[in-house]
Amino acid sequence: MSGRFVRASKYRHVYGQAFKRELCYENLKPTINAFDSNLLECNGKYIALNAAGIGSIIVIPVGETGKAPEKVPMFRGHTGGSVMDTAFDPFDDQKFASAGEDGKIMLWEIPLNYTFIHNDPEKIEDVKPVGELSGHTRKVGHVVFSPVAKDVLASSAFDYSVKVWNVATKKCEVTLQHKDLITSFCFNYNGTKIATTSRDKRISVWDVRSGKLLSEGPGHPGAKSSRIVWLGNTERLMTTGFDRYSERQLAVWKADAVDEGPIGGFYSVDSSSGVMIPFFDASTNLVFIGGKGDGNIRYFEYADDELYEISEFQSTAAQRGLAVAPKRSVNLKENEIVRAYKLLNDNSIEPISFIVPRRSEVFQDDIYPDAAAGIPALSAEEYFSGKTVPGPILISMRDLYEGKQNPETKSAEKGEVPAKKEPAKAEPAKVEPVKVAKSEAGKEEEAVRPVFAKSQEQGVETLLQQKAVGGLLSKVDNLSDDDTQEVDAGDDAEWIPESKVEAKEESRQEPKEKVQKEPKAEPKAEPKAETKIEPKSEPKVETKIAAPKEAPKVEPSQEIKEQPKTAASAAGATRAVGLKANVEKLQTLVVKLEDTIEKLINSNLEKDERLKVLEEKIDRLSK
Incomplete structure (x- = not known):
């Protein structure tokens, strides 16, 4: 997992971009409870935030950004304590569940006409739960819905158990009893297994329907909380935790043989104290990890049973909680692969886009495979009766990109996301770092080309399509390696002014005798330009041409005697002259x-900016 190792990957240049301040969610009142949960969740349409106060939840439509008013509608239903965790129903955007300190699980339904900001302060009404699940004897810490079956919910509590519920009948169907407090748990790809981590530093894998313990072993040796995620459609788990010296670390495990220990050992991260929150994107095989109290979000690529560090999103604003929206809600036009939301210490939520920097304006098949469609593959009755499917129903991301009203869906196939995959091809040269002039220390610096929005790229592409630009670039591109080798003429080489290039081309057609009889005057050296191209404004274009030094002046008679005697060498010198002139043109360009x-x-x-102002005015007028 060394960050120094450069590995070929199409996600090598993925970068995170925080939204502007006016597109964030401000003036919120989140809970001050220190329990280790994500604190907020997002389903692409709504954001649910554990609020301050007894049994309160804030629900925000994604489109209602900006500063919230002092009085807003709340979702209240828990009694005797604060809300510990929330989870959206993956098959119904209007429904979610919450876990509270009162030992109950509340079921909620968001009204269709619900708004968070645009309310009359005198007529605001709180939303009440539509159902309740009772069975835990102590605080309920986490809730998670099944990824494939409708109305199947799992919950963990301080009574050391994980219960699996049929939400439709409000009955507990299975109880997985542990020996200590469960700190994290997750379903596998097809919902048949649950993996858990607990305070006794154990990792366990269970069969959901039978309640049988399939595999168990020691996890991270540290005393602080450990988190776990299932790595897509594989038999692999990934955990975050601490060693005995409280240094943070990651690990990959075999789900069917946890007792064998982590594959390849533990990956050391750093010595910070915040619990790391992991998210796995099955479409890209990328793992995103944000630590509580950190400002940055790291991301790794999982391949061949290893984690390869890609990069990190850096920020000075520390996060208290983190959530990731479903894949089907990302901005496909801007090559966004993940949309994250982080809760900041100033009581605001900041969205972050993770983008693959590509300039093409067509659909990118390789980074957008089919994703979960939000359609159940099983009913609760079928699920608890033992029926199994390979995975969730998938939706065509291409159809979403094209805006089709009825996107194509299909069932998941076994092994859709393999445990091992071949290393991806490197990024096109357009997005590779460009080497620029050497620094004072003599080391080459790298400057990444700026990434522009689609509207900004259109003018640049129009300029690049002009004949003058295209012709000059094609000349340089078509030069062979032999030509570039002949250009390196050594210390006696000299730059030839552009005005003399045509004369040299004509002399290529004349006999050698005529060249010797009619000596030409020595070309005057072209004065050097005073201005220099600084690396900060535009990376300098490098070629494989060795920069020649200035040669001493020679008399015309000497120049005639030193003319190349063979046609091949004369042609090579002429090509060198043409290439030098082209490079000068390219620098000016x-x-x-x-x-x-x-x-x-x-x-x-x-x-x-003008369009945003107009859109805001239109929204206000329409409302």
């Missing part, structure tokens, strides 16, 4: 292209 890009960026940013 880079400066012009930089100025044009800056103008395009500024104009598009101004246009976007």
